[in-house]
């Protein structure tokens with residue numbers, strides 16, 4: 101299968117924060133942001149694999165900054181690495197200043213998607229060719245994150261997590 105660039109899976113969702121999507125402090129409700137990130141990441145994984153994809157795991161989420169009611173929020177997702185049937189997708193969340201139009205990074209997350217066939221069984225996806233320095237950094241660290249996710253899910257023995265172990269020796 102021919103490799104694809106991370107930029108080919110780049111997906112951008114821009115939307116407002118409306119009253120029904122906030123917590124009692126009038127900031128964006130965390131579950132709403134998780135759903136927006138899941139949607140963008142799913143489209144991104146689908147663009148890379150051109151298959152049906154399902155969310156296998158949410159590996160990391162950092163809600164670093166509250167996002168107030170009325171904000172314009174941009175969720176940007178890109179596949180950082182593809183394995184056999186699974187893909188790591190990194191999501192960056194930006195908030196736009198109404199007056200200057202400048203975007204500030206508010207949050208980030210890492211999701212794992214798996215490409216499946218019509219009966220829900222995993223199928224192979226194309227590999228990734230990282231382009232930029234950031235793409236390369238994210239690609240290099242992705243195997244470590246996959247092993248951590250599998251160990252935490254009880255799907256890999258800690259002893260087999262070679263990339264993780266390498267951090268401590």
Ligand SMILES: CC(C)(COP(=O)(O)OP(=O)(O)OC[C@H]1O[C@@H](n2cnc3c(N)ncnc32)[C@H](O)[C@@H]1OP(=O)(O)O)[C@@H](O)C(=O)NCCC(=O)NCCS
Nearest residue numbers: 154155156157183184185186212214216222246249250253
């Ligand atoms: C995701 C799913 C297809 C994986 O099925 P499975 O029987 O575990 O299949 P496998 O063990 O062959 O794993 C498939 C791939 O997922 C990866 N994977 C599975 N669980 C993972 C986890 N917790 N973290 C990271 N990767 C994971 C495996 O490493 C494998 O990757 P690879 O093929 O690239 O090496 C299956 O668990 C599923 O359908 N889950 C429900 C998905 C869903 O409905 N999501 C929406 C949320 S409600």
